[in-house]
Amino acid sequence: MNADDRLIVALDVPNLLDGGKIVDALGDTVSFYKIGLGMLTGGGLALANELKEKGFKIFLDMKFFDIGATVEKAVAGISQYNFDFLTVHGDPHVVRAAVAGRGNSCTKILAVTILTSLDREDLDDALIKSGNLSDLVKERAQNAFKAGADGIIASPQEAALIRALPEAVGKLIITPGVRPLGSVLDDQKRVTTPAEAIKNGADHIVIGRPIWDSKNPRKAALKILNELKVV
């Protein structure tokens, strides 16, 4: 599989049949797919295994959060499949449990700092301590790295901040919220272009709707990959 794996396509469709159609349409242009909670109940795990067997890389976006013992068991179960990336919330007890559960599997544990859909008002509602969002993101990233996370999910506008942390040396930064110039933002707010996200320090970018919801997904993916060639 030779496609540039810096591009991860989010298969945010309800079931494995729709997901399979997108994978077929993209053909050899894409080698890395993200399957999340939205598709899990529609056969997402089966599709993830099928794609893994065909040689694709798989990012399971599960965003686990629970008591340590439960997270550890859940991660131990899913790690048997040796998917490439798995997300958990970046709370240190969750990250530590996930790393323990992962054991010898090659699955990388990625921590979510603060969901990019949340603003300060949401954090107040959730009784999360005061301070501006980027300071909190930075602090949560540092804590997640100290707890053993292999990488962080962040907005591309936060990528540079995290990349500059001493704790981030050798760690992964993966950014959703990426929009090619001229495409609609959908519900994303803090976006950059694919090239900017990589320049800001992202190792991989996650893009969904601008690719799978376009009239010609293959053409849309190729345009993004072309943009990445010069970064």
Ligand code: C5P
């Ligand atoms: O369609 P779009 O490119 O906005 O898809 C981005 C993907 O990244 C979606 O699967 C979304 O759930 C995910 N994501 C995000 N922001 C986060 C974490 C994950 O957009 N903070």
